[in-house]
Amino acid sequence: MMHSEQPALSIVVPMYNEEESVGPLVDAVRDALNGEPSWELVLVDDGSRDSTVKIAEALAEADPRVVVLQLARNYGQTQAMQAGFDRARGRIVVSMDGDLQNDPRDIPLLVAKLEEGYDLVAGYRMRRQDKVVTRKIPSWVANRIIIWLTGVRIRDNGCSLKAYRRELLDQLHLYSDMHRFLPALAAATANARIAEVPVRHHARRFGVSKYGLSRIAKLLADLLTIKMIATFRENPLAMFGLGALASGIVAMGFLAAWLTSFVQRADPLDVVPMNAYVFPGSALLCIALAVFLTMLGLIAEEALQKVRAEDQIEQLDLARARA
Numbered sequence: 331m332m333h334s335e336q337p338a339l340s341i342v343v344p345m346y347n348e349e350e351s352v353g354p355l356v357d358a359v360r361d362a363l364n365g366e367p368s369w370e371l372v373l374v375d376d377g378s379r380d381s382t383v384k385i386a387e388a389l390a391e392a393d394p395r396v397v398v399l400q401l402a403r404n405y406g407q408t409q410a411m412q413a414g415f416d417r418a419r420g421r422i423v424v425s426m427d428g429d430l431q432n433d434p435r436d437i438p439l440l441v442a443k444l445e446e447g448y449d450l451v452a453g454y455r456m457r458r459q460d461k462v463v464t465r466k467i468p469s470w471v472a473n474r475i476i477i478w479l480t481g482v483r484i485r486d487n488g489c490s491l492k493a494y495r496r497e498l499l500d501q502l503h504l505y506s507d508m509h510r511f512l513p514a515l516a517a518a519t520a521n522a523r524i525a526e527v528p529v530r531h532h533a534r535r536f537g538v539s540k541y542g543l544s545r546i547a548k549l550l551a552d553l554l555t556i557k558m559i560a561t562f563r564e565n566p567l568a569m570f571g572l573g574a575l576a577s578g579i580v581a582m583g584f585l586a587a588w589l590t591s592f593v594q595r596a597d598p599l600d601v602v603p604m605n606a607y608v609f610p611g612s613a614l615l616c617i618a619l620a621v622f623l624t625m626l627g628l629i630a631e632e633a634l635q636k637v638r639a640e641d642q643i644e645q646l647d648l649a650r651a652r653a
C-alpha cells in the first residue's frame with residue numbers, strides 16, 4: 331500500500347479559498363517531484379468557503395500521494411501550516427503557498443541544499459511579483475525589524491517556500507502569525523542551521539490575496555512577544571527580581587514618608603489618616619508584592635530547569651539528524 335509507507339518528503343500547503351489553483355498546483359507538484367523517490371502532498375484546507383475541499387478530495391482520491399486535511403474553520407495560515415506539519419510524515423518537510431506564487435520546481439533545489447547539512451533552507455524571492463506599496467515595502471521594513479530584534483540575518487522571512495528537517499519542526503510550535511518569521515524563530519530558539527537559496531516567484535493567477543495591511547500590527551505584536559520570551563527565558567529570576575526591586579524601592583518611599591510624618595507631627599495625639607494608615611499600609615502592600623514576585627521568579631527558574639533539559643535532548647536529536 332502506497333500511503334501506509336513513510337514518504338521521504340512531505341509538501342505542506344495551506345489553502346484558503348483557492349479553488350482555481352488546487353488543480354494546477356497538484357499537477358505542478360507532481361511534475362516537479364517526478365524524480366523524487368517517495369513523497370506526499372498534504373493539502374490543508376483552512377476552512378475554505380468555495381469548492382477547494384471538493385476539488386482537493388477528488389484529486390486525493392485519484393492519487394494516494396495527495397492527502398487532504400480539513401480544518402473546522404478558518405484558523406489562519408500559520409495554524410494551517412502547523413496542522414500540516416503535525417500530519418506530515420516525511421523526514422524532510424517543505425512548505426509553500428497554495429496560490430501558485432511559489433514554484434514547485436524549486437523544491438528539489440531546497441531539499442538538496444538541506445541535505446548538505448542544514449536544518450532549514452529558506453527560499454528568497456529573487457524577482458518578487460507583488461505590489462510595491464502594500465507588499466514589498468512593508469516586507470522590507472519587517473525584515474529589517476526582524477533582523478534588528480532577533481539578530482538573525484535572513485533576507486526574506488516572508489517567503490513560504492522553505493524546507494525543514496522533521497527534528498526542527500518538532501521543536502517549533504507556531505501560533506498567531508509566526509510563520510512570517512519562522513527562520514528567525516528557528517535560529518533564535520532552536521539554534522537551527524539555516525541556508526538561503528534564491529527561488530522563483532510568480533504573480534497570483536487566480537483568486538485574491540488574503541491579507542491587507544493589518545498583518546503589520548500583528549507581526550509587531552508577535553515580534554515583541556518573541557523578543558520578551560527570548561530575553562527572559564534565559565533568566566526569569568532577573569525579570570521578576572527587577573519587579574521585586576522596583577516594588578521594594580516604592581515600599582521604602584512609603585516607609586520614609588511614614589517616618590517623616592511621625593517625626594514631624596506637632597501634636598503627638600493628632601492622627602492624620604494619610605500618615606497613620608495610608609503610608610504604612612501602602613508600604614506593606616509593596617513589600618508583599620516584592621516577596622510575591624521573588625517567589626514567582628524562583629518558581630519560574632525551577633520550572634525552566636525542566637524545559638531546558640528537554641531542549642537539550644531536542645538539540646541532540648537535531649544534531650544527530652544533521653550528521
Ligand code: UDP
Pocket residue numbers: 343344345346347348376404405406407410426427428429431538539540541
Ligand atoms: N491562507 C490560509 N489561511 C488564511 C490565509 C491564507 O491557508 O487564513 C493561505 C492561502 O490560501 C495561500 C497562502 O496561505 O495558499 C498565502 O496566502 P496569500 O497568497 O493570500 O498571501 P500573500 O501571498 O498575498 O502574502
Ligand code: MG
Pocket residue numbers: 427429431534539
Ligand atoms: Mg500569495
